[in-house]
Amino acid sequence: MSVSTIEAFASQVAIASLNTYQKRLSPHKGFSCPHRLLHGGDSCSDYIKRQLINQNLITAIQMAPQRFKACKIAAQTLQSQRAASGCIVIPCCIPI
Numbered sequence: 001m002s003v004s005t006i007e008a009f010a011s012q013v014a015i016a017s018l019n020t021y022q023k024r025l026s027p028h029k030g031f032s033c034p035h036r037l038l039h040g041g042d043s044c045s046d047y048i049k050r051q052l053i054n055q056n057l058i059t060a061i062q063m064a065p066q067r068f069k070a071c072k073i074a075a076q077t078l079q080s081q082r083a084a085s086g087c088i089v090i091p092c093c094i095p096i
Contacts, residue, residue: 034075
């Protein structure tokens with residue numbers, strides 16, 4: 001098996017795993033991707049899937065931490081906005 005065949009297979013497995021996550025786990029976690037909520041566009045899982053489709057596996061893996069860091073910053077921004085709006089008193093933004 002060539003390296004490109006192994007890489008293509010690994011990308012397909014990663015995409016299938018992300019699809020399973022999106023269908024089976026994500027709907028039950030109680031919150032949406034902060035990056036998508038703040039900036040619009042793709043959720044982190046959709047972003048990584050798109051990178052796996054449009055780039056090679058290594059590039060997609062290298063881009064993931066940068067996206068997750070941006071998502072963490074988006075989560076902190078959203079949390080600050082909620083706290084500033086007084087939402088901290090009413091548990092309207094706590095995941096159920």
